[in-house]
Every structure is written in C-alpha cells, then in structure tokens.
Amino acid sequence: MIRIHNVLVSPGEGGVYGERMLDGYRVWDPYRSKLAALYTVGTGIELAPAMRVLYLGAANGTTVSHVADYVDTVYAVEFAPRPMQDLLEVARRRRNIVPIMADAGKPEEYAHFMEPVDLVYQDVAQPDQVSIAERNLPFLLPGGWLVLMLKTRSVDVRRDPEDVLAEARDALARRLEVVEVCWLDPYHLDHAAIVCRDRRCAEVK
Amino acid sequence: MQHYWFGDVDVEGCRIASRNPEDLARRVASLHTDMDSFEPIDWRTAQACGLVGDRGEYLRMLREVCTISARQKIAASYQGKDVELLQMVRMLDELDDVINLLHERAVEWYQVSTPSFSRKYRSLPARKMIGVIRKNSGGGLRRVADEIDRLAGLRSGLMREVSDRADEVLPNCSALIGGLVAARLASRAGGLEALAKMPGSTIQVLGSERALFSHLRSGSPSPKHGIIFQHRRVHNAPKEVRGRVARVLAGKLGIAARIDYYRGAADPEFIAGAQARIDEAGMME
Numbered sequence: 377m378i379r380i381h382n383v384l385v386s387p388g389e390g391g392v393y394g395e396r397m398l399d400g401y402r403v404w405d406p407y408r409s410k411l412a413a414l415y416t417v418g419t420g421i422e423l424a425p426a427m428r429v430l431y432l433g434a435a436n437g438t439t440v441s442h443v444a445d446y447v448d449t450v451y452a453v454e455f456a457p458r459p460m461q462d463l464l465e466v467a468r469r470r471r472n473i474v475p476i477m478a479d480a481g482k483p484e485e486y487a488h489f490m491e492p493v494d495l496v497y498q499d500v501a502q503p504d505q506v507s508i509a510e511r512n513l514p515f516l517l518p519g520g521w522l523v524l525m526l527k528t529r530s531v532d533v534r535r536d537p538e539d540v541l542a543e544a545r546d547a548l549a550r551r552l553e554v555v556e557v558c559w560l561d562p563y564h565l566d567h568a569a570i571v572c573r574d575r576r577c578a579e580v581k
Numbered sequence: 582m583q584h585y586w587f588g589d590v591d592v593e594g595c596r597i598a599s600r601n602p603e604d605l606a607r608r609v610a611s612l613h614t615d616m617d618s619f620e621p622i623d624w625r626t627a628q629a630c631g632l633v634g635d636r637g638e639y640l641r642m643l644r645e646v647c648t649i650s651a652r653q654k655i656a657a658s659y660q661g662k663d664v665e666l667l668q669m670v671r672m673l674d675e676l677d678d679v680i681n682l683l684h685e686r687a688v689e690w691y692q693v694s695t696p697s698f699s700r701k702y703r704s705l706p707a708r709k710m711i712g713v714i715r716k717n718s719g720g721g722l723r724r725v726a727d728e729i730d731r732l733a734g735l736r737s738g739l740m741r742e743v744s745d746r747a748d749e750v751l752p753n754c755s756a757l758i759g760g761l762v763a764a765r766l767a768s769r770a771g772g773l774e775a776l777a778k779m780p781g782s783t784i785q786v787l788g789s790e791r792a793l794f795s796h797l798r799s800g801s802p803s804p805k806h807g808i809i810f811q812h813r814r815v816h817n818a819p820k821e822v823r824g825r826v827a828r829v830l831a832g833k834l835g836i837a838a839r840i841d842y843y844r845g846a847a848d849p850e851f852i853a854g855a856q857a858r859i860d861e862a863g864m865m866e
Contacts, residue, residue, distance in 0.1 A: 449640065457658040460651055467644065474644050477651035487614035488586045489647060492621040515621055534797055 377415055377422060377446075384412055388445035392466060393438050402445065406563045409439040410499055410525045413563035414571075419556055421495065421521050421571060423447050430493045430515050432480035432508065433500035435459045437466030437473070443497070444470045451493065453486060455479045481508045483515070492517045499525040503532065506547045513551065518576035522552060525560075526568045537566045548572050584612055585622050586646055587632050595630040602642065606649040662750045663773040669743050670764040676736045681707075683729050687714055690722050708733055752847035753837035757830065757855060758812040765808050766834070777842035784838075785809065785831030809834070818863050829862040 378385050378401065385401035396403040406413040414420040423429075423446035434440045434452035436459045444450045452467065453476045454460050460477050467473040478486040480500050494517055498509050509524050516522065526544050528537035545557055552572035560567045582591040586609050588598040598608050624639045633639040658664075684707050691714045692698055705713065711733070714726040740761065747760030751773065754763035769787045770776035776784070786793050788807030796803040806827035810816055818826045833855040840848050 457655040460655055464648060464651060467648065471644070472640070474640070474647050475651055476647055477654045484614045484616050487616060487619050487621075488584055488609060488612045489643065490621050491624060511616070514616055514619055533794065 377420075384415055386442040386445035388441070389469065392441045393436070402442065404442045409442065410560055410564050410567060410569065411439050411443070411497065411523070413560040413567075414523070414525075414558070414569040416563065417560060418558040418569060419571075420569070421523065423495075427494040428491055429495045429497060430490070430512065432496065432498040432512060434463050434475070435499075436462040439499070440473060441466050441470060444473050447495075448472060449474065449491070451476060451490060453478055453480050481511065483511050487514075490515050493520065495521045495523065497523045497525075499527075501527050501530045503530060505531060506544050509548070510551060513574075516574050518574060520574045522548075522570075522572040522574075524548070524570045524572070526570055528566045528568065537568075541568045541570075544568075545570060583618075583620055583622075584614065585626075586612070586643065587627055588630065590626055590630075595626060597630055597632050600632070602645040602649055605646045606653065609646065609650055610653070661772065661774070663767055666743070666746050666750050666764055667768045667772065669739065669746065670761070670768045673736065673739050673743055674765070676732065676739065680729060680732050680736060683725070683732070684711065687711070687722065687725055687729060690725075691718060694718060694722060751838070751841045753840045753852060754834055756847065756852045757834060757837055757859070758809060758814070762808060762811050765811070767838075769808060773838065773842050777838040779835060779838070781828070781832035781835035784834050785827055806831075814859060814863065819865060822863055822865060826859065826863045830859050833859060 378387065380398050380401060383398060384404045384406070385398055386404050387401055390397045390402050392402075395405065404412040406416040411420070423443065425446070425448060427447040428449045429443055429447050429451065431440055431443060431450050431452045434454040437452065440450055440452045440463065449472050451474045452463060454463050455478065457477075460475070463475050467475040474489065476486045476489055480498070481502065481504070493515050496509065496512050496516055498505065498512070500508060502508060505524065505526060509522060513522070524544070526541060528535075528540040531540045531544070541557070545554055548554055548570060553575050554570060554572050556569070556571040558569055560569060582589055586605060589596050599605050624633075624636055627633050627639050628635070633642060688700075688710060695717065700710075711726050711730050715723060715730065718726065743764050744760035747764040748755045751760070751763045751767060754766065757763075758766075766784065766787055767773050767776050770779060770784075779787075786804050786807045787809075789804035790807075792801070792804035795801050805824040806815055809827055809830055812830070814830060815823060815827050836851070837855065840851060
C-alpha cells in the first residue's frame with residue numbers, strides 16, 4: 377500500500393467525494409472507509425495491480441474508487457437505487473469498475489457477469505453477513521482472500537459485539553483460514569475486520 | 582451449459598446471444614444462475630467466440646451492459662406510486678421542524694424588542710403569534726415573520742397534497758388512520774411494500790424505536806405505540822385501553838397495508854369491519 381508521510385493514499389484521478397490530495401495522490405481516510413481503517417489499525421492484504429476484486433456492498437463508490445486505483449478490475453455490487461446512482465457516476469470515470477445492481481446475498485442474480493476473483497471484500501449491513509460471504513465463495517480463486525467488515529450491530533444489537541465477532545470468526549474458520557481479526561475503533565465503532573484466506577493452494581503462475 | 586451475460590457456453594463451444602448492449606441488458610434481466618454447477622467466466626472464452634479482441638474491449642462491453650441494466654433497475658424502483666409520497670411526507674415533517682425552530686426564535690426576538698409583552702393569560706397559537714409579530718414590529722424581525730408565515734402557508738398546502746395522495750396510494754390505511762399518519766407510517770417503514778410485509782406488532786411501535794430498543798436492552802417497559810399515537814383514536818382513548826386500541830389498530834393496519842399493496846383499491850367491507858373492531862377495543866368494560 378502507498379503511504380506518504382504515514383498517510384494512506386491511492387493513485388488516481390481525484391475529486392470523487394472531495395477527498396484531499398497529497399503530492400498528486402488521493403488521501404484515503406480511515407474515518408470514512410473501513411478498509412482504510414484496517415490498513416491503519418491492522419495489516420490487511422496488499423492490493424496488487426493484477427488483482428480482480430468482488431466488492432459487495434459498494435454503496436456510493438467511495439471505497440470502491442480507492443480500491444480501483446490499486447487493482448486491475450473491481451466488480452462492485454450494490455442493491456439500493458440511490459447509492460447506485462452515485463456508483464454509476466464513479467464507474468463512468470473509472471474504467472476498471474463494473475457496476476452491478478444486485479443483492480449481494482443472491483449471487484445467482486449476478487454470477488453470469490463474474491470472472492474468478494483474487495479478493496472478495498464485503499461491507500454490507502445485514503444480519504446474515506457470514507452466510508452472504510459464504511454464498512460468494514464460488515467466485516474466489518484458489519488461495520484467494522476474503523476481507524469481511526463485520527457490522528456487529530447489524531447482526532444483533534442486543535448481543536455483545538465480542539460474542540458476535542467470535543461466532544462469525546468460528547463460522548468462517550470452518551471454510552477458510554482466518555489470518556487476521558481486528559476491531560476498527562476508534563475509526564468505526566463496533567465494526568471488526570476479518571481477513572481470511574482460501575485453504576486451497578494458489579495456482580503457480 | 583453455462584449461461585453468461587454475452588451468451589451460452591458449453592464444451593462444444595459458445596453461442597453469442599447478441600452484440601448489442603441493449604439486447605444483452607434485456608437478456609441478463611432474465612438470467613438466473615444455478616450456483617452448484619456455476620463456473621466463473623474466463624474472458625478469453627468471449628475472445629475465442631469472436632465477441633471481443635482483447636480484455637479492454639471485454640470490460641468495455643461488460644460495463645456497458647451492466648450500466649444499462651442498472652439504470653433500468655433504478656428507474657423501475659422509482660416507478661412505485663408511493664415513492665414520491667414518501668418524499669412529500671418527509672419534506673412536510675422537515676418543514677414542521679424548521680417552522681417551529683424559526684417561530685421559537687422569532688418570539689424570543691419579539692420579547693426583547695417589546696419589554697411589555699408576555700404570553701401569559703393569552704392563548705396565542707403559533708400562527709396567531711406570528712400575526713402579532715408582523716403587525717407590531719418592523720425591520721428584520723418583520724421580514725422574518727413574513728417568511729415564517731409564508732412557510733406556514735406552504736406547509737398547509739403540502740399537508741393537503743400529502744393527504745390527497747395518501748388517499749389514492751394507501752386507500753385502506755388512510756381510511757383507518759387518516760392520510761397523513763398513513764403516509765408517515767409508510768415513510769418510516771421505507772415504502773408501501775415494506776409496510777405491507779410488516780407484522781402488526783412492528784407497525785404498532787414504528788416510530789418509537791428508542792423506547793423499543795431501550796426495552797429490549799435493559800427491560801424498561803415496552804412502548805405501546807409509535808406513530809399511530811398521532812391518530813385521535815389512540816391518543817383520545819382512556820389510558821387503560823390505549824394499549825389495546827393501539828394493538829388492534831396496528832393489526833388492522835397490517836391487513837389494510839396488504840390490501841393497499843397487493844390490490845391497490847379501497848375495500849369498503851374490510852374498512853367497516855375494521856372500524857367496528859377498533860371502536861370495540863376502545864370501549865371500557
């Protein structure tokens with residue numbers, strides 16, 4: 377990841393959402409983006425130029441635009457019409473974003489668009505976040521990554537966030553190798569990042 | 582056989598459905614993939630089929646199809662009769678907040694500019710109070726009061742429009758609790774479809790989320806009513822039966838919302854029966 381004086385940035389055309397520029401790079405604010413928060417408080421995974429990414433819960437395309445600055449192609453899935461209008465505008469100016477209007481929990485609705493991907497990134501406000509991630513694993517290449525931004529309040533507001541996280545981690549560990557788990561505070565309260573890797577070996581290229 | 586956005590592919594080869602993005606967008610609207618036998622696309626298949634020359638071209642075409650398809654879905658989602666009603670009622674509630682704030686502030690200003698004035702022993706509703714300010718002051722305060730008066734006029738007009746539109750879009754709900762409150766319920770639920778899928782117990786406490794979650798978390802008393810409290814049948818009911826009226830009314834509203842959503846027309850027989858049942862709930866033993 378690119379950092380200038382310890383500030384996380386991404387290379388690309390600015391002005392997407394009024395982000396600050398630093399030496400011609402776009403500042404990637406951990407308070408606005410959970411992925412940036414993960415790179416600030418934890419390790420995360422290195423985004424590489426050849427990567428193809430499935431982004432579930434693309435919303436207004438803020439974080440999507442930063443991810444697209446780093447990787448080859450982003451398949452951005454969003455369900456709600458209002459944010460989708462913004463996402464289409466972001467995708468119009470960034471040629472490596474494929475905007476898909478569909479429900480991330482129903483991969484059968486958008487599978488016909490999908491290439492295999494190196495990374496599934498998920499940030500959706502739904503109670504069944506782990507099962508949504510599992511349903512999208514058929515798109516993952518052997519040895520690929522899953523980064524799940526767990527919104528513990530969306531799973532169940534009444535339960536202790538720590539319990540919700542432990543349950544999600546255990547469920548994911550059945551299918552994948554959990555590499556990193558961390559809370560995103562102080563940037564995002566009651567949100568945790570879970571980084572997993574597919575256990576099948578990556579193909580030698 | 583795999584059905585992809587650009588065509589069908591199997592071991593024998595592939596068949597391109599169309600080269601026209603508009604046609605392909607129509608095609609993907611009806612595609613439904615079986616995830617058990619699904620294999621992700623290798624873009625080189627599209628190249629081998631002769632659809633595209635390189636990856637850049639593949640992505641360009643895919644993006645075009647996805648964008649057209651997304652625009653169609655967005656347009657379809659705004660087609661619902663209730664979409665504009667929701668915006669209207671939210672604007673109305675926002676106007677109320679703004680007018681109240683401005684009114685409070687204008688009265689404060691008027692009081693310091695008129696030391697002898699007091700609201701005690703005079704019943705001055707907001708609209709009349711603004712009239713008093715307009716008559717007795719000048720300069721900035723006068724102009725502010727004029728604007729508040731105009732906003733109040735705008736609000737009344739919008740309220741009538743909301744009510745009329747709700748009678749049309751939510752005929753059965755409106756018959757039970759009035760167009761305005763029915764529209765507010767639909768707004769809080771997130772639309773008529775969402776409202777029609779809600780159980781009566783949720784409709785009963787829509788708008789009292791703070792009390793509800795405080796109840797779920799720490800066991801404080803559960804709320805008896807949310808937005809439906811605004812209807813006179815609930816807030817005029819004697820305290821002992823108010824919860825019961827709210828519950829029965831909410832149950833009937835759940836049915837009314839379903840008739841509104843799935844049938845879209847008033848059902849006089851249902852309305853008469855529901856009114857009688859709600860009135861009965863309001864009677865003391």
